[in-house]
Amino acid sequence: MSVLGEFGVLVNHTNCSCALCDLAKCRCLIPGRSYPGFWTQWTVGLGEWSDMRMPRPPVDDLHFNFFRAQHTTAYVERYLHEHRYDGLSLYDRIRFLFTVTRITRRENQWEVQGDHGSETFRTSKVIVASGLASKPNMPVFPGLAYFDAPMIHQKDFGQSSVLSDGDLHKVVVLGGGKSSADMVYACVKAGKSVTWIIRKTGGAGPGFLLSPEGKGPYKDAFAIGSTRIAATLTPSILLPDTRWTRFLHGTKYGRSLVGSIWAGADKQTREGANFRGRQNVLDGFELLEPHTPLFWQNGTGGLLHKQDFWDVIGQNVHIHLDDITKVEKKLIHLSGGAKIPTDVILCGTGWSKTSFDFFDPEETLRLGLPHKFEEEKSEDLAEWARYEQAADSKILADFPMLAEAPEHFQKSPETTPYRLYNGIAPLSDTSIAFVGFTSVANYFRGVECQAIWATAYLDGKLALPSLEVQKERVARTVAWSKRRYLSNGELGNFFPFESNFYLDGLLEEVGLKSHLKGWFSYYFVPSKAQDLAGLKDEYITKYGNI
Numbered sequence: 347m348s349v350l351g352e353f354g355v356l357v358n359h360t361n362c363s364c365a366l367c368d369l370a371k372c373r374c375l376i377p378g379r380s381y382p383g384f385w386t387q388w389t390v391g392l393g394e395w396s397d398m399r400m401p402r403p404p405v406d407d408l409h410f411n412f413f414r415a416q417h418t419t420a421y422v423e424r425y426l427h428e429h430r431y432d433g434l435s436l437y438d439r440i441r442f443l444f445t446v447t448r449i450t451r452r453e454n455q456w457e458v459q460g461d462h463g464s465e466t467f468r469t470s471k472v473i474v475a476s477g478l479a480s481k482p483n484m485p486v487f488p489g490l491a492y493f494d495a496p497m498i499h500q501k502d503f504g505q506s507s508v509l510s511d512g513d514l515h516k517v518v519v520l521g522g523g524k525s526s527a528d529m530v531y532a533c534v535k536a537g538k539s540v541t542w543i544i545r546k547t548g549g550a551g552p553g554f555l556l557s558p559e560g561k562g563p564y565k566d567a568f569a570i571g572s573t574r575i576a577a578t579l580t581p582s583i584l585l586p587d588t589r590w591t592r593f594l595h596g597t598k599y600g601r602s603l604v605g606s607i608w609a610g611a612d613k614q615t616r617e618g619a620n621f622r623g624r625q626n627v628l629d630g631f632e633l634l635e636p637h638t639p640l641f642w643q644n645g646t647g648g649l650l651h652k653q654d655f656w657d658v659i660g661q662n663v664h665i666h667l668d669d670i671t672k673v674e675k676k677l678i679h680l681s682g683g684a685k686i687p688t689d690v691i692l693c694g695t696g697w698s699k700t701s702f703d704f705f706d707p708e709e710t711l712r713l714g715l716p717h718k719f720e721e722e723k724s725e726d727l728a729e730w731a732r733y734e735q736a737a738d739s740k741i742l743a744d745f746p747m748l749a750e751a752p753e754h755f756q757k758s759p760e761t762t763p764y765r766l767y768n769g770i771a772p773l774s775d776t777s778i779a780f781v782g783f784t785s786v787a788n789y790f791r792g793v794e795c796q797a798i799w800a801t802a803y804l805d806g807k808l809a810l811p812s813l814e815v816q817k818e819r820v821a822r823t824v825a826w827s828k829r830r831y832l833s834n835g836e837l838g839n840f841f842p843f844e845s846n847f848y849l850d851g852l853l854e855e856v857g858l859k860s861h862l863k864g865w866f867s868y869y870f871v872p873s874k875a876q877d878l879a880g881l882k883d884e885y886i887t888k889y890g891n892i
Contacts, residue, residue, distance in 0.1 A: 381504035383532040384415040385651040389568045393790055396878035398425055409651050410558040410566040446704045471804050477782035481701035488672040495676045497691045500525040509536040518688040522552040524648030526694025534662045541664045541686050550755050550833050551637040553647035556615055572872035574846050579604050581745035583826045584847040595745050612640040619656050627660030633667040638754045644832040700761055713772040714765030733821030741826050748829040756833055763824045763838035767816045771803055786845035795849040802856045807889050846873050860884045
């Protein structure tokens with residue numbers, strides 16, 4: 347079996363021939379993405395895998411249990427070297443500097459080809475685990491060929507010389523999400539003159555940047571979000587059907603309670619930033635206020651790690667909510683008439699939604715991966731539309747809140763959504779699986795549970811429902827995701843608040859339950875990595891050796 351991509355670390359058989367890392371430019375798994383001011387979005391005890399603890403970072407590298415990302419890099423490197431199977435470590439199984447250029451299905455075998463005449467692998471099974479953050483989304487502007495200055499994606503910011511190069515003094519950062527915010531802050535702290543541009547049309551505007559502080563018994567915000575009780579506060583098809591969830595989402599009193607909790611969190615976040623009343627800030631600071639309520643998650647966001655973030659941004663950064671019309675030599679033109687000189691553009695513009703260039707278009711369509719609408723037969727598009735419409739009616743009946751979306755930016759989808767069963771398995775081929783292509787709150791926990799499900803799936807251990815039922819479930823997930831998360835939900839793979847219940851569902855299908863605790867711990871204790879520690883032995887007891 348061949349495993350492709352960074353999220354393949356947990357996907358391991360003793361007969362696995364290799365893991366192909368098609369992203370690394372050096373002999374490490376997370377190349378160049380970390381830098382001194384880069385912090386995790388996960389916390390101690392949650393940002394790890396169940397079979398190896400990560401040492402607690404020193405106090406200076408902690409903020410409400412969040413920590414500098416360099417500790418995750420070191421942890422993953424150690425994990426690769428210390429986990430050995432059949433005499434080979436995971437590190438030994440990786441082919442670094444191997445860019446996958448083509449994957450084809452021939453005579454019941456998969457053929458995986460690399461660039462520059464590198465070796466070709468033939469295997470009966472493939473797991474694609476390159477994830478959602480493998481192919482940078484780089485904007486293109488008129489005049490770019492004459493810009494004559496660096497243009498750097500967030501992926502490469504850590505290994506660039508932007509922060510230390512004195513010749514790169516004027517910096518422009520693009521994008522409204524957390525990655526852009528991190529780069530803006532780092533550049534200001536490095537003494538740069540920074541302009542932050544968030545596009546006015548074609549985007550969801552600035553994202554929510556939340557306080558990392560916890561409440562009550564919870565030490566940090568991630569701990570709160572990692573409880574199942576918090577997950578019940580979102581109207582979701584992934585919730586268990588209980589009296590509590592029926593009350594929350596099926597009664598007007600419950601919906602009022604849910605709405606007031608979300609409104610309170612929204613208000614607290616806006617008041618913390620004080621977008622319209624903060625003193626001693628540059629003009630334009632108010633443009634960072636999110637356009638839609640926190641509940642809907644229509645834009646990208648994240649948790650802050652710097653207590654002085656809003657003061658630093660407000661007092662030092664020139665902010666524009668505008669569109670770039672063209673660029674010329676070290677100069678950016680905005681539609682509102684402003685001209686901004688710069689020595690470098692930093693792009694916090696996210697990732698390509700279609701990162702499957704190694705498949706032919708026909709294969710992409712067959713496997714249910716995102717593809718252009720015109721590549722699919724009209725009758726097939728109509729069939730999926732019928733499935734989604736039927737699902738949508740039931741979703742609105744079960745979750746009336748989802749019919750009340752506020753006025754918002756809705757990005758027109760450029761591709762079809764993911765049509766993978768459980769976000770992992772194609773409906774047409776049981777020899778290939780996709781791990782790491784759902785957006786969940788905790789990717790460590792996410793890929794560990796997905797790896798277990800994918801292993802059972804590829805080994806033929808699962809009793810899957812009929813093809814018709816699989817189609818209905820896929821369509822229901824897509825329809826719900828669009829309703830719940832608006833533009834972010836268009837691909838049908840966005841489960842940030844209901845991650846625990848999604849992953850519980852995967853393990854339930856495999857027939858595993860050692861991760862489940864008593865009712866109080868189940869609902870109120872954050873889901874930690876160690877909760878999953880018994881799954882491997884439980885799996886082996888149930889199915890035999892992996």
